[in-house]
Each structure stands twice: as C-alpha cells, then as structure tokens.
Amino acid sequence: MYAANFLLLGAVLFSIGVFGVIARRNAVMVLMSIELILNAVNINLIAFALMNDSAEGHVFALYVIAVAAAEVGVGLAMVLMIYRNRRSIALDELSEMRG
Amino acid sequence: MITALLAQAWQAPTIDWHAIAPELVLVAGINLVLFIDLWLDESKKWAMATLSGMVLLGAFVPVVTLAVVGGDVRDAIFDGRYMIDEYALVLKGLFLLVGYVVVLMSQTELEEGGYYQGEFYVLLLVSVLGMVMMASSRDLLSVFVALELLSIPAYMMAAWRKRDPKSNEAGVKYYLLGVFASGVLLYGMSLLYGTTGTTKLTEIGAALAIGDPSVMQVLAVVLVITGFAFKISAVPFHTWAPDTYQGAPTPVTAFLSVASKAAGFTALLTVLYLGLYGATGVHEPYIWVLAALTMTIGNVVALRQTNIVRMLAYSSVSQGGFILMPLAVMATDAAESALRAVVIYLLIYAFSNLGAFCVIMAVARKTRSGEISSFGGLMGYAPGLGVLMTVFLASLAGIPPLGIWIAKLQSFRALIDAGSTAAYALAVIAAVNTVIAAAYYMRVLRQIWMAPAPDGDTSPVVVPPPIRLALAITAGGTVVLGILPGLVLRFADLPDLTGALGF
Numbered sequence: 001m002y003a004a005n006f007l008l009l010g011a012v013l014f015s016i017g018v019f020g021v022i023a024r025r026n027a028v029m030v031l032m033s034i035e036l037i038l039n040a041v042n043i044n045l046i047a048f049a050l051m052n053d054s055a056e057g058h059v060f061a062l063y064v065i066a067v068a069a070a071e072v073g074v075g076l077a078m079v080l081m082i083y084r085n086r087r088s089i090a091l092d093e094l095s096e097m098r099g
Numbered sequence: 100m101i102t103a104l105l106a107q108a109w110q111a112p113t114i115d116w117h118a119i120a121p122e123l124v125l126v127a128g129i130n131l132v133l134f135i136d137l138w139l140d141e142s143k144k145w146a147m148a149t150l151s152g153m154v155l156l157g158a159f160v161p162v163v164t165l166a167v168v169g170g171d172v173r174d175a176i177f178d179g180r181y182m183i184d185e186y187a188l189v190l191k192g193l194f195l196l197v198g199y200v201v202v203l204m205s206q207t208e209l210e211e212g213g214y215y216q217g218e219f220y221v222l223l224l225v226s227v228l229g230m231v232m233m234a235s236s237r238d239l240l241s242v243f244v245a246l247e248l249l250s251i252p253a254y255m256m257a258a259w260r261k262r263d264p265k266s267n268e269a270g271v272k273y274y275l276l277g278v279f280a281s282g283v284l285l286y287g288m289s290l291l292y293g294t295t296g297t298t299k300l301t302e303i304g305a306a307l308a309i310g311d312p313s314v315m316q317v318l319a320v321v322l323v324i325t326g327f328a329f330k331i332s333a334v335p336f337h338t339w340a341p342d343t344y345q346g347a348p349t350p351v352t353a354f355l356s357v358a359s360k361a362a363g364f365t366a367l368l369t370v371l372y373l374g375l376y377g378a379t380g381v382h383e384p385y386i387w388v389l390a391a392l393t394m395t396i397g398n399v400v401a402l403r404q405t406n407i408v409r410m411l412a413y414s415s416v417s418q419g420g421f422i423l424m425p426l427a428v429m430a431t432d433a434a435e436s437a438l439r440a441v442v443i444y445l446l447i448y449a450f451s452n453l454g455a456f457c458v459i460m461a462v463a464r465k466t467r468s469g470e471i472s473s474f475g476g477l478m479g480y481a482p483g484l485g486v487l488m489t490v491f492l493a494s495l496a497g498i499p500p501l502g503i504w505i506a507k508l509q510s511f512r513a514l515i516d517a518g519s520t521a522a523y524a525l526a527v528i529a530a531v532n533t534v535i536a537a538a539y540y541m542r543v544l545r546q547i548w549m550a551p552a553p554d555g556d557t558s559p560v561v562v563p564p565p566i567r568l569a570l571a572i573t574a575g576g577t578v579v580l581g582i583l584p585g586l587v588l589r590f591a592d593l594p595d596l597t598g599a600l601g602f
Contacts, residue, residue, distance in 0.1 A: 007293075014286055021279050030275060037282035041289050048293030056298045057289075060240050064285060067247045071278050074254055078274055081258065082267050091275070094268045097342045097409075 006047035013040035027079045027089040031072060038068045115176050117168075118183040120161035121191055125228045128154030129221060136217025144216040148206040148565070151220040155199045155227065162191050180238035180299055186442070190234035190365050193446055196572075197358045198227040200453050203569040204350040204460060211464075212348070214259055222252035223354070230362040237373060239288045239298040242366050243281075246330070249362050250277050253355060257347040269346025273355075276329055276339040284326020290319035291374070300373035308377030320381045323370060324389075330363030333423060334392040337416050341400075344412035349463070352408060353456035356415040361445045364422055368441060371429060379430040387427040387521060394420030394532040401539050406469045407459055410539060411452070414495060417536060418448055424529055425510050428517035436516045440509035447502040447580050451494040454573030457566055458488045465560045466553075471543055476552030481560040485547045487574055494577045496540040497533055502577040505584040507533065 013036050020033025042061045049057025083089050116123070132150055139146065166188050176183070201223065209216045229249025236242045254277060258270020292298050294316050295306035307316065325336065332340035344352045375382055397417030404410035422444045425437035459469075461484055466473040478485040494501035514526040562570070580586060 010289075017282065021275075027271070027275075034275075034278050034282055037279070037286065041282070041285040044286070044289035044293065048289060051293065052296040054296060056240070057292060060243075060289075060292065060298060063240060063244060067244070070251055071247070071281075074251055075274060075278065078254070078258060078267075078271050081261060082271055085262065085264055085267055091271070094271060096265050096268050097345050 003047045003051045006043055006050075010040045010044040010047065013037070013043065025090050025092050027082070027091055030091065031075050031079070034075075035068065035072065038064060112177075115183075117161065118165065118176055120165075121158045121195070121231055122228065124158040124161065125154065125224060125231060128157065129224045129228065132217065132224060133221050136221070139217065145206070145210060147217045147220050148202055148209075151224060152199055152202045154224060155195050155202065158231070159192065159195045159199075162188055162195065166192075178299075179301065181235050181241055182237050183235055187234040189442065189446070190361070191231045193361060193449060194227055194230040194234065194358055197354070197361070197449050197453065198223065198230075200457075200569045200572055201350050201354045201358070203565040203572075204353060204453075204457060205348075206565045207464075207563045208348055208350050208460065212260070214348075219256065219259060222256055226250075226252040226256070226354075227358070230358055230365075233362045233365050236366070237300050237369065239292060239300065239303075239370075239374075242300075242370065243285065243288065246284075246362075246366060247281065249359065250281070250330075253277075253351075253359055256351045257343055257355065259348050259351060263346075265346035266348065267346075269343040272339045273343040273347075276336075280326050280329030280336070283322050283329075287319045287322025287324075287326060290315050291323065294319065300370060303374040304376055306377075307375065312378045312381060316378060317381050320375050320378045321385060323375070324367070324382055324385055327363055327367040327370070328389055331360055331367065331419050331423070332393075332416050333389045333419060334396045334416065337393070337397070340416055341409055341412040344415070345406060345409045345469075349408065349456060349460045352412070353453050356412065356456075357449045357452050360415065360419060361449060364419075364441060364445055367426070368438065371426060372434075372438065376430055376434075383427055383430060383521075386423060387525060390420050390423040390427050391525060391528050392420075393417065393423060394529060398532050398535045398539075402535065404539075405471055407471045407474070407543065408469050410471065410543075411455060411459075414536065414539070415452060417532065418452070418495070420532070421507065421510055421529060422448070424525060425513035427525055428514060428519065428522045431517045431519065431522075433513045433516035433518075433522075436509070437513040440506070440513045443509050443584075444503075444506035447494075447506045447577070450573045450576030450580065451491050451502050454487065454491040454570065454577060455495065457569045457573060458484050458491065461560060461562045461566050461570070465558070471546055472550070473553060474543060474546045475550035476557065477547040479552060480557040484560060484562070487570055488547055489544055490574060490577060492540040492544055494581065496537045498537075499581065501581040503581075505581060 017033045017036035017040060021030055024030050024033060042064055045057040045061040079089050132147060136147055165183060205219065209219060226249045229245050233245035233249060236245050254270060254274040257273045258266055260266035291303060294313060295303045297303060329336045344356060394417050397413050397420060401410050401413035401417065404413060422441055425440040429437045462474065463469060490501060494503045497504045497507045511526055514522040
C-alpha cells in the first residue's frame with residue numbers, strides 16, 4: 001500500500017535517530033538525532049492520518065512540531081551553557097558524579 | 100476530509116468555566132508573576148516567592164469547591180478528552196500542595212545562592228500547570244502536551260546553578276534522556292493512533308480490547324510504557340536520576356523526585372487504565388519486570404551511598420518500584436485496589452519525601468556538606484530536626500504508624516487480591532526489599548542519634564521561617580495520614596475513573 005512506504009521511512013528514521021542518541025558523543029549530534037526521531041513520528045502521524053482518514057493525526061503532528069521547537073531551544077541553550085563552562089560539548093566528559 | 104471539516108459551520112463549544120478554574124488561575128498567575136518580576140527592584144525579589152505561593156494556594160480554592168460541589172456534567176467537557184473527575188481533583192490538589200512546599204523550600208535557597216528568582220518561580224508554576232493538566236488529560240495529545248509542559252521547565256530548573264559544573268551536568272543529562280524518552284513515547288503513540296484510528300484513550304481501549312493485539316500494537320504498548328518508565332525513573336531507564344538529583348539545587352531535586360514522578364505515574368495510570376487495559380499479555384509482564392528490577396536495584400545501590408541526596412535519589416527510585424508494583428496485576432480482579440494503592444502511595448510518599456529534603460536543606464545550611472556523616476550528633480544540637488528526620492525516614496522505611504506503611508499495605512493487598520503466582524512472587528520480592536530499604540534508612544538514623552557531631556561543632560541550626568512552615572506541612576501530613584488513613588482512603592475511592600471502565 002502507498003502509505004506503508006511512509007511508515008517504512010518513519011521506522012528507518014526512528015532507528016537512525018535511536019542509534020545516533022546512543023552512539024554519538026557530541027551534544028549537537030545527539031540533538032540532531034532526537035530531531036530525526038521526532039520527524040519520524042511526524043511522518044508516521046501523517047501517514048496514519050491518511051490511512052485512517054481522520055484529522056487527529058494532522059493536529060498531533062502540528063503539536064509535535066511546536067513542542068520540538070521548544071525542546072531544541074532549551075537544548076541548544078544547555079549546550080551553550082556547558083560549552084561556556086568547559087570549552088567542550090563532548091558528552092562522555094560529563095562525569096562529575098558517579099556511583 | 101479536510102474540506103468536509105471546513106464546510107461544517109463552526110459552533111463555539113460551551114465551556115464550564117468553574118471546571119477549568121484551577122488551570123485558569125495558574126495561567127493568570129504565571130503572567131502576573133512574569134510581569135511583576137520585570138518591574139521589581141532586585142532588592143524586593145523576595146516578594147516573588149510569596150506571590151507564587153499565593154497563586155498556588157489561589158488555584159487550590161477552585162479544586163476544593165469543585166470537590167465539594169461534585170456533579171456529572173463537568174466530566175463531559177471537551178468531548179471526554181479532558182475530564183474533571185474525583186481522580187483528577189485529588190491529584191491536582193496534590194500537585195498544587197507539592198508546588199507550594201517547593202516554593203517555601205526554594206525561597207531561602209535562591210536568596211542565599213544569589214540565583215535568578217523571578218524566572219525560577221515562573222518556570223515552577225508552568226511545570227505545576229503541566230502537572231495539573233496531566234491529571235485531567237484523557238487523550239494521547241493532551242497527555243503529550245501536559246508531559247512536555249511539565250518537563251521542559253524542569254530541565255531548566257535542574258540546571259539552575261549556571262556556573263556549577265555539577266548542576267550543568269544534572270540539567271544536560273536530564274534533558275537528553277527526557278527528550279529521548281518523549282521521542283520514544285511519541286513513536287509508540289503514533290503507532291497506537293495508527294492501529295486504532297483515534298487518540299481518545301477510551302476509544303483506544305475499546306479498540307484494543309477486541310481480539311489479540313497485532314505486532315504493531317504490541318510494539319506501541321511497549322514503547323509507550325518505556326517512554327513513561329524514563330519519567331518515573333524505573334530501572335533500567337533510571338540512569339539520569341541519581342546524577343540529576345545530586346547536581347540540581349535541593350528544592351528542585353525534591354520537586355523532581357516527588358511532583359514530576361507523581362505526574363509520570365498519573366500519565367501511566369490514565370493511559371493504562373483507559374487505553375491499554377485490553378493488551379494485558381503485553382504490559383503486565385513488562386511492568387512486572389520493571390517493578391521487580393526498580394525495587395531491587397534502587398535499594399541495593401542505595402546501600403552503598405555516602406552522599407545523603409544521592410542515597411535519597413536511589414531510595415526514590417526504589418520507592419517508584421513499590422508504586423509500580425500494583426500495576427503489574429491491574430488487569431485482574433485487583434484492578435480497583437491497584438488503582439487505589441498507587442494513588443494513596445503517591446499522596447503519602449509526597450509528604451515524607453519532601454519532608455526529608457526539607458531537613459537536609461536545613462542541616463546543609465549549617466554543615467555545607469551532603470555527606471551522611473555530616474548528620475552526626477544532630478540530636479545533640481538540633482533535636483527538633485533530628486526527630487523530624489527520624490519521622491520522615493521511618494515513614495519511608497514503612498514503619499507504622501507513619502504514613503507510608505498504609506500505602507505499602509495497600510500495594511501488598513492489591514497483589515494478594517490478584518492471587519496469581521506472578522503476583523505472589525512480586526510480593527515476596529517487595530517484602531525482601533522492604534527489609535533492605537530499612538537498612539540504609541537506619542544507617543542515617545544511627546548517625547543522627549548515636550554518632551558524635553563532626554569536629555565537635557555543636558552550634559545550633561538556624562531554620563528560616565519558610566522551611567519551618569514546609570516542615571510543619573510535611574510532618575503533619577506524614578503523621579496524620581499514617582494514624583488516620585481513612586482520610587486518604589476515602590479520597591482514593593475513585594468511582595469515576597473505574598466507573599468509566601465499567602468495573
């Protein structure tokens with residue numbers, strides 16, 4: 001079916017995003033991976049709205065876009081904050097606390 | 100589809116203003132605090148805390164009047180996707196009260212630390228607004244929006260000490276795992292929407308109850324529960340919790356470990372009971388494993404902590420396991436007692452855990468240390484704080500007649516009601532964990548009662564008035580609810596939510 005291709009694309013993007021979050025050590029790359037996940041969700045929602053013939057998916061996708069923008073705003077501010085304090089945005093160097 | 104929708108004449112829905120008054124008061128209050136902060140002189144910033152506290156208490160008034168008035172009409176506003184029932188009101192009351200206590204705790208911490216004050220209270224109020232909305236949400240979309248509304252300000256609050264690398268680390272870890280979790284949650288939600296054709300939880304429940312769940316539905320349920328598991332710091336998704344709790348300012352830690360966790364559980368409860376109850380074979384074993392792991396690992400790691408905040412962080416992880424426990428049997432005969440057990444546990448746990456953090460803050464103002472050994476000889480120079488800490492920790496350990504014992508009793512009763520082998524096995528694991536937990540709480544108490552003061556420093560602890568008030572509220576709640584559990588048991592008779600499921 002036509003819409004199934006979109007679901008496949010969504011699944012691939014989601015998998016790439018999850019891999020990026022787990023494997024990447026650069027904070028900005030992790031943020032980009034999270035964006036991939038959220039966009040995979042959007043593709044899914046739109047495809048499902050097409051399949052189910054309902055508007056709820058469209059509305060949901062709009063909300064996800066808005067919330068994702070707010071999240072990235074906070075995220076980039078945090079990356080700036082750690083860059084100012086330690087001149088590096090490598091996440092594996094963030095290990096003050098252990099145990 | 101869209102054109103058909105646009106062709107319909109649009110009619111304004113009738114809005115029950117009384118029903119959404121708590122949210123409206125909070126929204127108005129947030130704007131008020133934001134604008135007054137703009138024009139307030141730096142030396143008068145202390146007024147922001149008072150104002151925020153008044154906003155939270157102001158929002159509490161309509162919650163009480165709604166509970167007194169009762170009625171069925173307001174359940175149906177917004178097409179049943181946003182409900183104001185007794186379940187919602189109890190939890191709204193809890194969130195507002197916790198918010199108030201956190202404002203009291205933040206006041207001195209922020210003033211003495213020289214941190215931004217106005218912005219902090221705005222973010223705190225926004226987060227509480229998200230929690231209040233979460234209690235009423237009965238739709239995937241409103242659950243998601245409420246979850247983000249309560250989380251995004253909390254990320255910033257965790258990193259509030261901008262120049263402190265530990266606080267930075269706390270904020271970044273919380274942010275990255277929190278956002279990742281909401282991504283996973285959203286992907287699960289999109290699959291749930293796709294396979295059932297709706298985002299309304301009751302309709303999803305009806306669709307899932309027919310026949311065996313498909314592969315996509317199984318995946319959806321697992322992803323949704325995983326997303327919430329991050330929020331409630333269930334093992335193995337708890338890795339952010341200890342670091343964030345230790346690095347964040349203490350009032351924020353108290354807020355995260357009580358209010359944010361309770362909001363996560365609220366969302367999980369609503370989604371499980373209204374939406375996912377049909378997929379028993381999927382979520383029951385998954386939550387069973389999560390609960391068993393959370394209790395055990397949280398406790399075992401807590402045993403070897405030397406920093407008291409970190410110890411309480413792991414203790415709060417393991418308490419989360421106890422709260423999760425009854426949900427592992429929710430689809431059997433125990434559905435009603437499981438729901439009651441979780442709500443009661445959330446209510447009582449809030450008082451005891453907040454109280455423990457209040458005492459830690461009060462003592463740390465003098466000792467400037469977070470080590471357990473810094474509590475040595477507390478009974479000698481501050482008997483009041485020593486007794487209060489004993490009350491809170493004994494309650495967390497589950498010793499009658501203090502608070503949490505009745506909640507633990509309810510959780511065990513839900514498992515016994517279920518009566519299956521898996522339920523009994525979980526009850527045994529929980530019983531063993533109760534004993535392990537007592538060990539590390541007692542270690543702190545031994546320091547307080549038996550050990551000498553470090554460096555022989557026995558100067559008295561000065562407890563500022565806001566923290567006194569916070570201590571009075573939390574200690575009162577812990578003791579009264581333990582002795583008169585009937586008060587809270589009646590609250591948690593939740594005819595509306597369970598009635599919606601047809602029990």
